Amino acid sequence: MNSVFIFVPNTLDMDNIGFLEGFAKRIDDNLIFYVTSDKLLLEAGCTVGYCSSQTPYNMFTANDSEWLHVNNTTREFTINNINTQEYDDRFTIILYDIKAFSKCDITTFKLQKYGDQFNELRTALNKLSYKMVKPRFMILYIVFMFLIEKISEIFRKGKKICQYSSILLHSESSINTLKWIINSIQNSEIIPIKVYNTILSKVIDILIGFIALYIFFEYETIILKFLNDAAENIIYGLKNLLIFLMGSPIGLKLNYAFNTTLGTFFFYHIFLWKTFMQFIRPYLYSVFYILLFPASFGLSFQAAILDDLIKVCTIHVYCIYIYAARLYGLQINGLISLWRLFIGRKYNPLRNRIDSHQYSHNQLFIGTLGFTIFLFLLPTTLLYYVVFTVFRLVLKVLNLSLIYLRVLLQHLPIHSIVLWLIDSPLIAATIVISAKSEVDDIPVVLHATLKSLPLMHCIKSTTPSLNFEIPKIPWYQELKNIFIGKHL
Template sequence: MNKNILVFIPNTLKRNKTGYLKGCYRKFEDCEAFYITDEVILNSCKQCIGYIGKSFKNFKCKENHFLFLNNSNSNCKILVNNGDYGGRSVIDIIYDYHGFKNSDIICREGDSYGKHFKFIAEELRKSNLDGLKINGRKSFLASTALIIIFILNVILKVLNILKPMLQYSATFLHFENNALNLRWFLEEIVGKKKLSPKTGNMLVAKIVDLVIGIVLLNWFLRYESSILNFIETIIEDIITNLKGLLLYLMGSPIGLKLNHSFNNTLGKFFFYHISLWRVFLQGTEPLLRAYFKYLVLPGALGFSFQTAMFSDIVSIATFHVYCIYVYAARLFLLQIRGLASLWRLFIGRKLNPLRERVDSCKYTPDQLFIGTLGFTILLFLLPTTAMYYTVFTTFRLAIILANGLLLRAIFLLNTLPLYVLVLWIFNSSSVAGTVYITWRNDEDTEKVVVEAKLNPLPLTNSIKKFVPDSVGSVEGKSYSYILHSMFTGMLL
């Protein structure tokens, strides 16, 4: 069975010249393929697969399989051991040279484009990298990038050691993520030796981040006293309003009949905690005013750092609210589990922790009396605990929502698609990824000629595909986990 012969010709090939053609030959089960991978016609070439000219009578090919392209009538002939094939179907495929050479999508997702187009993209990428080598030695910039990557690896190892202590700080985590992003950026530049849409997107986003951060830093330093007074006023208002809320809960909120003694005890305990936190903030206020310039100085690294620092400020300013939430949640969890355990006493069951199951059990009258007494106490104290737990769980959810919005703002700053948007607007081949194939019958030679062109992806697909690899998605807690934690008293 005769196999079809596919000849892939770049659309930049100049047919009016004479010389050797650079490329390679591949043999498959269903076809044989000749790939011309250079737009330049060479006088001599080590990796040549053919020759272009008016005649091949005086031309001796060194390879077993060789391609001759007639520049007078554009006919292709295949030579095997210096002889003509004869009786074989040759299909010319004119492909978009610059599109396949510059497209970053095909090199990453080549399997979905077929073996031929994937192979062409890889060969063009190799030739592009080979052309950037300088006498086989690494350039000064590449050496500098490798040194920076080594330093970043050391920094990341130190940060990994400190992570158990500082993992709750948004500023620390953002600094670690920036170190990872910078390492990935340098590795991509050194490996690909060009600015790909992903690396360009990160670079432009970081420049915008730095510009906004420096502008805001100058504004912070100019209005230092006003900002400090504003922060002090906000914290004082939070503490005052929280005390007013506790006074309201210690009464009869919305007409609820609560346990007066237990309610009064919880209210005073939480009052003491708020007062203690207020004393701590008043003690740190002189330090904040004295070292405010140094505290906002990391904002010079970008607006995303200022956002992360603001997230930490929100967590510190509302730490007393979190502590009260923890107390109320633990007390609520203790009562819920106590009621569940004592309920099993009434039905003659008990939990077997060794076998992780519920077994039957016969209780004595004394055990039933004590269990009934304990169940009654916990049941009548539960509404008071549930009231505090519901109120401060709402505050906790509001704080989680605020921090989640700040984290998403940081994510958007790191993935701002300005570079990809510019490439897409100017119809750049770097964001090309949609292959359009058309064919026509050549009336003169009576053979099929196929044209393969690359067009840019839709804008939304381009933005999704060119998100930097080092930037992960924002991982938040699922709604099912939040609901389960709310009704069971688990900490959020």
């Protein structure tokens, strides 16, 4: 026999006469009555029954579906027009807190007992509570979404350029976030907590950004002088480092001619970069003040601008690292290939495997000579490669730190934490069911209350998904690339 459940507000007004607002539904072959208001209706609308001292058979015909009657004198529930052969005479009344369930936003009920039934109740209560509250500015929404789509299309077309600039990537992410917020508000019956978290995070981001801009304008001369000195110190620091490496660092005996050649080449590269910086310096201040416009949109934009400035100011370090990595990789691959010569092996590119091979005397002589040259030049190359690889790793860690800072500023769960601290029903999603009658009583009366989720579960459930992918570091592959000289 299938079961019958009746969900009734624990504050239902049963002292008067009127219609019960609600609906009936079948879930998993069970008949469920939902009373979705604790007030009685004077006129029949979306009703599921009636409350009076006597059963009003004249109001409901025999052809009507199942309906409830609540006796306002004895407080007894009766189900009419029910098929007794299909459903058991025994039914269960579940009393619930209508205020808590109508405000609840986290839907984890399906994992619990009566989960589907409670989820259906929560959805119905939210629609009834908010269907007349939220205005829909359709014209403004259409115009605004049209502009956002056009801006997003520009970013999509320039995707190859955007991937090299943090400020462009962050701007695209912000546009996508704004589009998600507008769609969520427009298409949802109730504004989700995820939207409140995102909006509040952006407000905090902008406030901190204004404080940072105020500090910048307050100490503008000092900060600009510091940035100029920092760029000069990077150049002079690299020059001193190259002078140190061109000598005998920590007593290493390096190939003098090769070491001098590499040091001179890198010196010339730094000289070109310094000349370029001196040439564009009069224009840098104008560009810097132009960048203050996106910086006014929050600290996350300022972090993206800082990331781009670091990349521009250290591009010569990156170039030197690439030169050293290519040279080191060439020598390592040469040594690996020539080592196979001594054991009579050869790489077969057609079958992608190592095959046996018989070398001639001339090939053995040339191969031995090349192996010796690569081997004795390797320590000098390795020294430059190790030093500038460390610089490259430091810059990558700094880049990832700024990315995580931007993500944190965009997804601060401040609203969720405050709701959890005040024990708001908005984040209550754990159902606690207690019996209000004996098991043998007919009907069985249960009382359902809501309990807040644990803090970490609440944060995970109310944190919006990212609109861009955070770069992940495959440490095994990165270490392998370092050893074989493949640039990071």
